Amino acid sequence: MKLHHNIFLILGLLLTCEINAQKQFSPAELEHFKQDFKELVIKKMKKHNVTGLSIAMEIEDQLVLEEGFGHADKSNGIKTTKNTEYPIGSVSKIITSTAILKLCTDGLIDIDKPYTHYVQDFSMKSHFKDENEFTIRHMLSHYAGLPRLRAKGFMKKAPEPLENLLLNSKDEYLISPPGRVYQYSDWGVDLLSLLVERVSGVSYEEYVENNIFKPLKMDHSYFGPAERTKGYDNGTEIDTYSYSFSGSDGVTSSVTDMLKIVRLYTKNGRRANKKFLSDAVVEDAIKNQFVDAPLAFDTGIGLMWEVLKLKSGHTRVKKAGVHEPFYSYIFFIPELDTSIIICSNSNSSSAIHWDSWGKLYSFVGKKYKASKNHNAKKEKVNYKKIILTDDQFKKIEGTYSTSIGILNLKRNGNKFDVDLKAEDKKGIGVPYSNGLIKLYVKALGVKVHAMDVFWKESNDEVIIGEQFESGTRHVIGSKINAKKIPNSWKNAVGTYKVDNYSENDYQTIDNLQLLINSDNVLEIRGSAKFPREMEIQLGLSPISDELAIIPGYNFDFFGGETVKLEKTNGMDYLTLSGYKFKRLK
Known part of the structure; x- marks a missing residue:
């Protein structure tokens, strides 16, 4: 018994020494x-x-x-x-x-x-x-x-x-x-x-x-x-x-x-x-x-x-x-x-x-001789200005539903005119290698580098993402299919009000607008009022007379969800994320 006790004592001491040996900081520090x-x-x-x-x-x-x-x-x-x-x-x-x-x-x-x-x-x-x-x-x-x-x-x-x-x-x-x-x-x-x-x-x-x-x-x-x-x-x-x-x-x-x-x-x-x-x-x-x-x-x-x-x-x-x-x-x-x-x-x-x-x-x-910057940086890539092909411009050009709002890219020569609608900012997009596009906006008459985005085609979908200073890339949205808006959606344009709140619900959203914007994109606009005020701007890609998808994958609400257009007793209804919105006359 004493031998076993000593063995366990020694093992305990060794373990303690192993842990303490790794300590780099004194109590005073x-x-x-x-x-x-x-x-x-x-x-x-x-x-x-x-x-x-x-x-x-x-x-x-x-x-x-x-x-x-x-x-x-x-x-x-x-x-x-x-x-x-x-x-x-x-x-x-x-x-x-x-x-x-x-x-x-x-x-x-x-x-x-x-x-x-x-x-x-x-x-x-x-x-x-x-x-x-x-x-x-x-x-x-x-x-x-x-x-x-x-x-x-x-x-x-x-x-x-x-x-x-x-x-x-x-x-x-x-x-x-x-x-x-x-x-x-x-x-x-x-x-x-x-x-x-x-x-x-x-x-x-x-x-x-x-x-x-x-x-x-x-x-x-x-x-x-x-x-x-x-x-x-x-x-x-x-x-x-x-x-x-x-x-x-x-x-x-x-x-x-x-x-x-x-x-x-x-x-x-x-x-x-x-x-x-x-x-x-x-x-x-x-x-x-x-x-x-x-x-x-x-x-x-x-x-x-x-x-x-x-x-x-x-x-x-x-x-x-x-x-x-x-x-x-x-x-x-x-x-x-x-x-x-x-x-x-x-x-x-x-x-x-x-x-x-x-x-x-x-x-x-x-x-531990770590970098002063607590965010890891990727291997540095030397991006060069490039001229995209006509086919690439055609793929990229269009309107995107993103976590920063609706973003419009329109070809202008070998660059893009940029319109970030949620922030009412306009500028230019300059193509670089490796799918990078540098966005510039004017502030007080001076051209300012606003952010870097990148694009990628995947399964017939054009994805857009943000590239950060560290070089890391994250998806923020995707291109809206705006080729043709079915008549059923055109005829449903108007103001809608939530029609299915229960007594257990907090009333988070009141009214929404379904509209066709100046870029001929079907869009939902509105605002949330609880627990904090938040503007809602969602581009829609109609896939049938009754269904439309909110393109994009991001942290914000509604990205990738399906919106349904229904008619009950002659009235138009929109269903989104559990809400049933009734069109106001």
């Missing part, structure tokens, strides 16, 4: 950084008029900071703490993916099997022939071809059963074949939470509470509205929506609790939680998925986590969430057991989240 970091946060909160936030930070598996700044409820004088509870918006998706990976670790599901293997009564319409069924892996990585979300009813005054998702899905269309393009999808995540129910035999919320929150001692996490934390718009208290579906946007949590989730995915954290998620599952979760997809470009997505390879060779893993006006961000470097979680009750806080990550990475990077 960490304390100095902590004070410097706190000064930055206080300064930035004042600059951006942020009411309250909480931060948890670890460096090399050492807890550096768990603290609140400002107020959770300004009118009642309640200050934030490390345990202040915030609606974490889309960070809730990490709870859902962790639940799925827990089921996988426990041998109850295989993420490479089709979704319908576990939820047999799911169905959704499709415009695509002979596509394969999407798998759980597709859904975890947002490559399933599912719409962004069903806008009507996404925000609710009271919870609704997950089974409603199946009823809603039957009447909607996939936006692409599985595995083709990244399309962020709340809908897909909520369908995954339904899978958890079907496999576990209990409600999604009960499974998470008993298999994630309680085992990890997440005592400040629950489903539903935050009980004591108020939301602020530039310092003014505002209301938010009470409920969404639990899987995609339903969790309220604290930075201390979210740190416990992050530790499941970091190097030393995994050692302490091996029985919770297997090493193979964790490695898969933070590895880039579907890198060979036709329209992957530089999309960095793991199993729900966003992943980016840094200049140092390390990996930055990220997830952000917005439950207007609450903002939550997680950043971590798994190889270095270094992480930061920031939750705020102010929609003016986004810059603080990024500045905080930048300061943390700059500090850690000094020891």
Whole structure:
């Protein structure tokens, strides 16, 4: 017995030495950084008029900071703490993916099997022939071809059963074949939470509470509205929506609790939680998925986590969430057991989240000889001005539905005239090699480089994307088919009003305009009024007398969705994302 005891003692000491040998920072260095970091946060909160936030930070598996700044409820004088509870918006998706990976670790599901293997009564319409069924892996990585979300009813005054998702899905269309393009999808995540129910035999919320929150001692996490934390718009208290579906946007949590989730995915954290998620599952979760997809470009997505390879060779893993006006961000470097979680009750806080990550990475990077720029840069490409062929001009010329609004490119000699309608900006587009087009606009009479876009033809569709300064490329939209507008759509032009709100719905959209714009493109215009004001401008590609597609794949609502034109009792109706709009006389 004594021999066994000594062996275990020696092994424990060796393990401790191994871990400590990797430490690059002394306690004094960490304390100095902590004070410097706190000064930055206080300064930035004042600059951006942020009411309250909480931060948890670890460096090399050492807890550096768990603290609140400002107020959770300004009118009642309640200050934030490390345990202040915030609606974490889309960070809730990490709870859902962790639940799925827990089921996988426990041998109850295989993420490479089709979704319908576990939820047999799911169905959704499709415009695509002979596509394969999407798998759980597709859904975890947002490559399933599912719409962004069903806008009507996404925000609710009271919870609704997950089974409603199946009823809603039957009447909607996939936006692409599985595995083709990244399309962020709340809908897909909520369908995954339904899978958890079907496999576990209990409600999604009960499974998470008993298999994630309680085992990890997440005592400040629950489903539903935050009980004591108020939301602020530039310092003014505002209301938010009470409920969404639990899987995609339903969790309220604290930075201390979210740190416990992050530790499941970091190097030393995994050692302490091996029985919770297997090493193979964790490695898969933070590895880039579907890198060979036709329209992957530089999309960095793991199993729900966003992943980016840094200049140092390390990996930055990220997830952000917005439950207007609450903002939550997680950043971590798994190889270095270094992480930061920031939750705020102010929609003016986004810059603080990024500045905080930048300061943390700059500090850690000094020891690990990392680049000062925390975003990895691609190999430099020397782009040259080129003259496109007539065929290329013909393919590119036209109107695009994008995440920056409707963009029109019209040939003018060997360049393009550019019209970004949403921002009422005009300029020129200069073609370069490798599909690049540099866009210039005039500001105060001076030509200014506005942005770089690129184009690619794929399956008879012309895709447009944005190229960033780092060289990375992401899809932002696609070309609208404006060859011919059927008479049924021409005759339906007019003003429409939502006709199917229920008592449980927040009234997010009021009226929409269906019109044909000056470029002979069918278009929908309108505005959302809750939870924040947002202009809506959507180009349509009619594919029949009754159906039109909103081209594009992007983070914004409605990209890739199908709009239906119906006539009931002599009245025109438009159906979009669950809304039924009635034409006004």
